[in-house]
Amino acid sequence: MDKLTPGLTPEQQRDFEAAAFRRLVGHLRERTDVQNIDLMNLAGFCRNCLSNWYREAAEAEGVALSKDESREIVYGMPYAEWQALHQTETSPEKQAAFEANRPKDH
Secondary structure (H helix, E strand, C coil), X not given: CCCCCCCCCHHHHHHXXXXXXXXXXXXXXXXXXXXXXXXXXXXXXXXXXXXHHHHHHHHHXXXXXXXXXXXXXXXXXXXXXXXXXXXXXXXXXXXXXXXXXXXXXX
């Protein structure tokens, strides 16, 4: 999203993108019934991807974030806690679909 949206200042675009990101993260925190593998199979990204992108953006600006810290930002709790509370077993069909469509960086 490096291209400026016509009619918006760079600050407005940044603020609107940040608001959309916060809303997406909030939505994913509420929808604990949607598993990461479901997101990956349908959209090609998941909560972990978002946390990695967040960490990469921070690092690009010289801010060091650990994988655990960036995941906690996205999940709203430590990742291990989210897994214990919400992660379910994956069916062989979902796992096969993931392996067939898995992006190379996962």
